[in-house]
C-alpha cells in the first residue's frame with residue numbers, strides 16, 4: 135500500500151459494519167437509538183451465541199453514532215481509524231495477547247510495543263534514548279494521570295532533599311506522610327487553559343482539583359506572564375508542577391509561542407524543582423509540520439522536548455482505534471518508583487535490545503493490558519512519516535478552509551482570533567475552528583440546527599460566556615474539496631432568513 139492514505143481505501147476492510155451503515159452518516163436516526171434501547175436484554179437467561187450477535191447486528195449497530203467513521207463528524211476531537219490500524223486491531227482481538235511482563239523468550243509482544251513507542255519518538259522528534267519511560271495508555275486523560283503521578287513523586291522527593299529527608303517517595307510512603315516529612319503543605323499544578331482531564335488527574339493522584347491553577351490570559355491559551363508563573367513557583371511550603379497545554383481543545387491554540395518561551399519555563403522549573411508536563415493530546419502532532427510551511431504552528435510546538443513528561447493521544451490524530459494514548463517521560467526511575475508492581479522483574483535484558491525493555495506493568499497503571507501497540511505499529515509502518523504528514527496537512531487545510539469561509543461570511547464570526555482578523559489569523563489555525571453566528575438570536579440553537587441536518591456534526595461550547603460552535607478536524611479520511619463543499623452548504627442553509 136502506498137504511504138498516502140486515500141479516502142476510500144478502507145471500504146473493503148470495513149465491510150461488516152459498512153454494510154449496515156450508509157456512507158458518511160454522522161448520526162443515527164433517533165428512531166434507531168430508541169429501537170436499540172427498547173431491545174436491550176435485561177436477563178441472564180442464555181440467548182446463545184448466534185442470537186446474541188444477531189441482536190447486536192440488527193438492533194444495536196444501527197443505534198451507534200460511528201463518530202470516528204465519518205470525516206464529517208467534527209465533534210470533540212474524534213479521529214478515525216486508518217485501514218492498517220483497523221486490520222491490526224482485529225488481529226489484536228483474535229490473538230488476545232496480554233502485554234504485562236516483558237518475557238522475551240515467550241512472546242515478541244513487548245518488543246513490538248517498545249518498537250511502536252520508539253517509532254512514535256521518531257515521529258515526534260524526541261530522542262529515543264532520552265525518553266525511556268514510555269508507555270501506551272487508554273487515552274490522554276490516563277496519560278495526564280501518569281504525568282501528574284510521576285510529577286508528584288518527583289516534586290515531593292525534591293522538597294524532601296531540601297529539607298534533609300532524602301529518598302522520600304509518595305509511592306512508598308504515601309503522599310501525606312511524604313509531604314509532612316518534606317515540610318510542604320501543598321502541591322500545586324500551574325497551567326494555562328487546561329483540558330478538563332487535568333483536574334480529574336489531579337483528583338485521582340490525590341492533589342485535588344483545586345490544586346490546578348490556570349494562569350492564562352483571559353480567553354487565551356497562553357500564560358499571562360512568566361513573572362506571574364514565577365511568583366506562584368516562589369510560594370513557601372509549596373511544591374509545583376507546571377502543565378502546559380499544547381494545544382488547547384476549545385481554540386486549538388498552543389500555550390507557548392516558541393523555543394525561547396519553553397526554555398524559559400524549563401529554567402523556572404529547574405530553579406524551583408518543579409516538574410514540567412506537556413498535555414499534547416493532539417497538539418503533539420504539530421511537531422510533524424515544517425517551519426517553512428507552517429511557521430506559527432511549528433514554532434508553537436518547539437521545546438516540547440524540554441519537558442519532563444508529555445501526554446499524547448492515539449485515538450485522536452494518530453487515527454488508531456479507541457482506546458489508545460501514550461505517555462513519555464525522561465525519568466524512568468521516577469516512573470518505576472511510582473508504578474512498580476511488587477514481585478515483578480524490573481528489567482529483563484533482551485539480547486540485541488538496548489536499552490532493556492521495561493515490563494509494562496512496572497511503568498503504567500495496569501498489570502494486564504490490551505496489545506494496543508499493534509495498531510499503532512501497523513499504522514506507523516504502513517504510512518510512515520509521509521502518510522501522517524499528508525493526513526495532518528489535509529486536516530489543517532480543511533480547518534483553514536472553513537475558517538476563511540467564516541471570515542468572509544456576513545452571518546458568521548470566527549472566534550478565538552487575535553485583533554484585526556487577517557490572513558495571519560489563518561496561520562494560527564490548527565485543526566480547531568471556533569465560531570458563532572453574528573445574529574445572537576440564532577446562537578442558542580446554532581449547534582442544534584447544524585447537527586439536526588445530520589450531514590455534519592459540530593460541538594457546542596462557549597466563548598466569553600456565550601454559546602459557540604466548534605469544528606475539530608481529526609479524521610484520516612478528510613477530503614478538503616468535498617468536505618468543504620458540504621460544510622459550506624450546511625452553514626449557508628442554517629442561517630437563511632426564512633429559518634430564523
Ligand SMILES: *Cc1c(COP(=O)(O)O)cnc(C)c1O
Pocket residue numbers: 211272273274275276329331380381382383413414415416447459
Ligand atoms: C482529548 C484531550 C484530553 C483527554 O483525552 P482522552 O483521550 O479523551 O482521555 C486531554 N487533553 C487534551 C488537550 C485533549 O484534547
